[in-house]
Amino acid sequence: MSARWSDLVAGALGAADGGPGVGVDRLAVRPGEVLARVHDARGRVQEASLIRTVLPDAEWERVCAALASQPVFRARLAAGELPVAAARVFEVLGLDLVPRGWADLVATCSCDRWEGRCAHLSATAAALGEEADRDPFVLVRWSGRERRAVVDRVAALSVPGTGASAVGEEAFPEKTEPDTGGGEWARGNAQVGTPVSAAEFWSAPEPPAPPPLPEALGARVRAAAPGAVTDALPIFSRLANAPGETE
Numbered sequence: 353m354s355a356r357w358s359d360l361v362a363g364a365l366g367a368a369d370g371g372p373g374v375g376v377d378r379l380a381v382r383p384g385e386v387l388a389r390v391h392d393a394r395g396r397v398q399e400a401s402l403i404r405t406v407l408p409d410a411e412w413e414r415v416c417a418a419l420a421s422q423p424v425f426r427a428r429l430a431a432g433e434l435p436v437a438a439a440r441v442f443e444v445l446g447l448d449l450v451p452r453g454w455a456d457l458v459a460t461c462s463c464d465r466w467e468g469r470c471a472h473l474s475a476t477a478a479a480l481g482e483e484a485d486r487d488p489f490v491l492v493r494w495s496g497r498e499r500r501a502v503v504d505r506v507a508a509l510s511v512p513g514t515g516a517s518a519v520g521e522e523a524f525p526e527k528t529e530p531d532t533g534g535g536e537w538a539r540g541n542a543q544v545g546t547p548v549s550a551a552e553f554w555s556a557p558e559p560p561a562p563p564p565l566p567e568a569l570g571a572r573v574r575a576a577a578p579g580a581v582t583d584a585l586p587i588f589s590r591l592a593n594a595p596g597e598t599e
């Protein structure tokens with residue numbers, strides 16, 4: 353997993369900037385579209401645009417449920433952060449927070465270069481990556497959700513005893529045997545009071561008797577978490593460990 357959001361963006365859209373003299377004067381991100389004002393070496397200004405599909409409400413619900421089911425993401429989002437590993441959650445759900453490539457975008461520019469990608473679009477993609485390093489939630493907004501909506505939804509799904517969190521954590525460990533690393537995930541969730549991670553913060557005190565869960569809720573979370581999620585869990589589990597801890 354890349355360490356920076358800009359690495360993910362560069363991996364998908366290319367690492368090259370616009371070249372000598374080309375720079376982005378202004379970058380604006382709104383749902384479905386990145387708009388940039390780009391100048392070239394001769395001072396000419398172009399308007400570039402990167403249009404992507406926004407994720408439907410139902411997909412955002414799956415994303416938030418998946419994030420809420422993972423202690424490390426619950427804690428980081430509660431702190432207003434979006435770790436790069438969150439991109440993997442989207443990927444596991446068959447979604448893309450960062451588009452996989454130019455083929456997933458509609459890219460337009462006001463310049464008259466029609467063959468290939470112009471320098472202005474390359475510069476826009478590079479600027480988007482840099483902006484995402486400063487504030488990863490620009491990628492969330494581009495994908496159709498504001499930071500507050502995602503943070504609030506994950507928090508709501510994370511409240512102990514409301515069912516969503518319990519369902520999410522129950523749904524994952526059931527497929528982790530035999531012990532191939534996934535067992536650690538199961539233990540981490542089972543041991544309330546482990547002095548390591550956000551799991552303690554979110555799950556303690558453990559509710560004595562969670563109320564029965566609505567059928568529909570369980571189905572939704574399970575549907576959002578097919579077997580592939582389990583395969584990815586050891587990564588998240590390691591993230592929850594103390595810095596410097598190795599396996």
Ligand SMILES: [Zn+2]
Nearest residue numbers: 461463470472
């Ligand atoms: Zn152009």
